[in-house]
Amino acid sequence: MTFINYAAKEINCKIVYYGPGLGGKTTNLQHIYNKTAPDRRGKMISLATEADRTLFFDFLPLDLGSIRGFTTRFHLYTVPGQVFYDASRKLILKGVDGIVFVADSQTDRMEANVESIRNLELNLQEHGFDLASISYALQFNKRDLPNVMPVDEMYRMLNFKREPTFAGIAPQGVGVFETLKSVAKQILVDLRKR
Amino acid sequence: MPTTYVEVYEEEFERLEQALRRLRYDSNAKAVFLIDKNGQQIAAVGEVEDFDTTSLASLTAGNVAATDGLAKLIGEREFSVLFHEGQRDHIHISIVARRAILLVIFDERSSLGLVRLRVKRASAEMDEIFEEMNRKESRGPGGRVEASPFSEITDEDIDSLFGD
Numbered sequence: 001m002t003f004i005n006y007a008a009k010e011i012n013c014k015i016v017y018y019g020p021g022l023g024g025k026t027t028n029l030q031h032i033y034n035k036t037a038p039d040r041r042g043k044m045i046s047l048a049t050e051a052d053r054t055l056f057f058d059f060l061p062l063d064l065g066s067i068r069g070f071t072t073r074f075h076l077y078t079v080p081g082q083v084f085y086d087a088s089r090k091l092i093l094k095g096v097d098g099i100v101f102v103a104d105s106q107t108d109r110m111e112a113n114v115e116s117i118r119n120l121e122l123n124l125q126e127h128g129f130d131l132a133s134i135s136y137a138l139q140f141n142k143r144d145l146p147n148v149m150p151v152d153e154m155y156r157m158l159n160f161k162r163e164p165t166f167a168g169i170a171p172q173g174v175g176v177f178e179t180l181k182s183v184a185k186q187i188l189v190d191l192r193k194r
Numbered sequence: 195m196p197t198t199y200v201e202v203y204e205e206e207f208e209r210l211e212q213a214l215r216r217l218r219y220d221s222n223a224k225a226v227f228l229i230d231k232n233g234q235q236i237a238a239v240g241e242v243e244d245f246d247t248t249s250l251a252s253l254t255a256g257n258v259a260a261t262d263g264l265a266k267l268i269g270e271r272e273f274s275v276l277f278h279e280g281q282r283d284h285i286h287i288s289i290v291a292r293r294a295i296l297l298v299i300f301d302e303r304s305s306l307g308l309v310r311l312r313v314k315r316a317s318a319e320m321d322e323i324f325e326e327m328n329r330k331e332s333r334g335p336g337g338r339v340e341a342s343p344f345s346e347i348t349d350e351d352i353d354s355l356f357g358d
Contacts, residue, residue, distance in 0.1 A: 001199065001200055001230075001232050002199045002200070003199075003200045003202075003230055003232070003234040003236075004199060004200070004201045004202070005201075005202045005207065005236070006201065006202060006203045006204055006207070007202060007203065007204040007207030007208070008207070012234045014232060014233070014234075042246070042248045042249065043246055043248075043249050045249055045252065045253065047256075056256060056260070057256060059233075059249070059252045059253075061248045061249075061252070064355045064356070065354075065355050067347060067351050067352070067354075067355060068343050068344065068346070068347060068351065069343070070343070070344075072355060075233060075234070075252065087263055088260070090263075091256070091259040091260060091262075091263060092256075092259075094231070094232060094259060095230075095231070095232030095233075181356050184355075184356075185352050185356075188347065188352045188355075189347075189352070191344045191347065192344055192345060192346075192347040
């Protein structure tokens with residue numbers, strides 16, 4: 001739900017990073033945090049377990065500068081990937097403007113990827129959203145690992161609606177900003193059509 | 195479904211801020227925040243520079259969302275008031291007009307009873323302002339007669355945000 005404050009001249013949008021557990025959602029946010037100038041970002045908050053697994057969400061506010069005199073802010077959230085945290089995932093999707101799906105490229109994680117996209121579709125429906133029409137980008141993460149599935153095969157299996165798709169190695173930053181930019185642009189283009 | 199928008203215009207923003215300022219004064223609070231249920235700060239008054247307001251808004255919304263989930267699990271519609279008691283500072287959280295969150299931070303200069311009382315009065319006032327906002331929003335995109343300033347956003351505007 002894009003929040004437009006005409007008095008403060010601000011546009012605030014919410015982007016959620018979705019995907020199976022241990023797929024690299026938090027690592028995407030950490031890279032964005034590390035590579036963004038301190039005056040352009042807020043504090044990154046991680047509500048994580050003692051073993052550093054996301055328990056509720058990670059949160060990173062980004063200030064991208066201004067557009068038509070309005071300060072443009074993006075609030076990035078991740079969801080916990082593990083299947084049993086579904087109640088928390090649903091809460092975080094509330095009021096979302098755009099989704100980044102971080103898929104794990106390892107062959108043995110394909111089933112988890114497929115299941116997570118299906119879960120995303122259902123949880124979006126519960127909030128009255130449709131994956132077919134919401135701003136959406138797909139990232140094939142962990143391309144540096146040895147046991148990965150070829151990109152074109154993954155594309156056939158996971159691409160939902162010809163959404164922009166990027167190969168990623170999140171700890172090295174490969175594909176991280178490209179994916180974020182893609183979904184942010186879709187949200188702003190939607191704003192124009194409003 | 196198209197993306198939905200929450201819009202706050204200057205007139206309502208000023209009225210909301212005024213209501214917050216009055217609440218802060220009447221309740222002797224340190225700071226008062228009005229937050230959208232999705233975690234965006236709408237307005238804030240008081241000693242706000244002491245706090246990371248963006249994080250505060252996001253965590254408060256997460257807290258309210260989780261508590262809403264708990265309420266539903268036990269068959270309640272919602273828990274309308276949350277209170278967190280600290281050693282020095284305390285937080286009072288309540289829902290306004292079903293779509294916003296009122297967060298009051300207070301210390302020993304005030305009391306839970308006083309905050310509760312004043313929040314009730316301020317909520318009624320803010321309900322009215324939100325109702326007015328709803329009426330304007332239902333008049334369609336832009337809510338007002340003037341055209342949306344975003345209809346003329348160009349690809350270059352968007353690209354320039356990313357330094358492309």
